[in-house]
Amino acid sequence: MRRARETAVREWRNQDSADTFRARLGPFPALIRRSMTTRITFLGHGTFEILTAGKSVVIDPFFTGNPAATLAAEDVSPDYIIMSHGHGDHIGDVIAIAQRTGAQVIASHEITEWLGARGVPNTHAMNTGGSHGFEFGTVKLTIAHHSSMLPDGSNGGSPCGILLRLDDGTIYHAADTGLFYDMKLIGEEGIDLAILPIGDNFTMGPDDALRAVKLIRPKRVIPNHYNTWPLIDQDANAWAERVKSETTCEPIVLEPGQSTSLS
Ligand code: NI
Numbered sequence: 001m002r003r004a005r006e007t008a009v010r011e012w013r014n015q016d017s018a019d020t021f022r023a024r025l026g027p028f029p030a031l032i033r034r035s036m037t038t039r040i041t042f043l044g045h046g047t048f049e050i051l052t053a054g055k056s057v058v059i060d061p062f063f064t065g066n067p068a069a070t071l072a073a074e075d076v077s078p079d080y081i082i083m084s085h086g087h088g089d090h091i092g093d094v095i096a097i098a099q100r101t102g103a104q105v106i107a108s109h110e111i112t113e114w115l116g117a118r119g120v121p122n123t124h125a126m127n128t129g130g131s132h133g134f135e136f137g138t139v140k141l142t143i144a145h146h147s148s149m150l151p152d153g154s155n156g157g158s159p160c161g162i163l164l165r166l167d168d169g170t171i172y173h174a175a176d177t178g179l180f181y182d183m184k185l186i187g188e189e190g191i192d193l194a195i196l197p198i199g200d201n202f203t204m205g206p207d208d209a210l211r212a213v214k215l216i217r218p219k220r221v222i223p224n225h226y227n228t229w230p231l232i233d234q235d236a237n238a239w240a241e242r243v244k245s246e247t248t249c250e251p252i253v254l255e256p257g258q259s260t261s262l263s
């Protein structure tokens with residue numbers, strides 16, 4: 001058992017909320033999951049598990065070789081996987097997990113073609129600006145200012161951010177991106193929770209991520225894509241203090257393995 005699950009069991013024994021216990025334990029039988037409010041668990045770097053409407057949705061499943069991961073690829077059993085772009089620190093373990101679980105992989109057309117040619121049978125191709133309804137909610141792919149080459153040099157299409165409209169709120173995972181003014185348009189959709197990179201070098205750093213909060217105006221924000229390697233070390237708590245003092249948004253700093261609820 002990995003640390004996150006041990007923590008979850010300990011909290012349950014301590015009569016912590018059943019909600020926290022259920023969300024942190026990881027994959028659940030569908031019957032147990034169905035009644036929960038949406039739970040968001042940070043799994044390190046850019047990887048998140050979202051439990052919503054009785055389904056497990058994992059974004060950018062990067063476990064093997066991820067120094068920040070608290071779980072191994074075999075510890076997650078998603079119903080759906082959403083890919084933001086083709087880089088190795090996001091594609092990660094997607095092939096092994098999709099083959100083992102049969103999870104449907106939602107990604108750009110170029111990535112789903114590439115996965116299909118590598119034995120991933122269940123994919124759903126989308127592209128920038130498009131929305132589609134799934135069992136757990138609606139996915140819309142947004143622009144992201146980044147690149148998207150796949151690990152073998154193949155074209156990964158356009159990098160994307162991920163907008164999730166769920167039963168109890170809307171999540172915007174910006175994924176790897178620099179700051180762009182159209183974040184204001186994304187914010188007009190009414191964002192309950194934004195997930196923004198703060199690591200700098202490959203993505204926005206703390207200053208631009210703070211400007212992003214001001215454009216998006218989410219109710220809450222989780223920083224990600226930092227402290228995985230020394231090159232992207234950042235003080236997330238210091239950034240959170242700036243968010244608190246300069247905006248009305250509530251920052252939530254999660255350690256890998258920790259989770260929060262959407263509503
Ligand atoms: Ni990237």
Ligand code: MN
Pocket residue numbers: 046087089090176202225
């Ligand atoms: Mn990345």
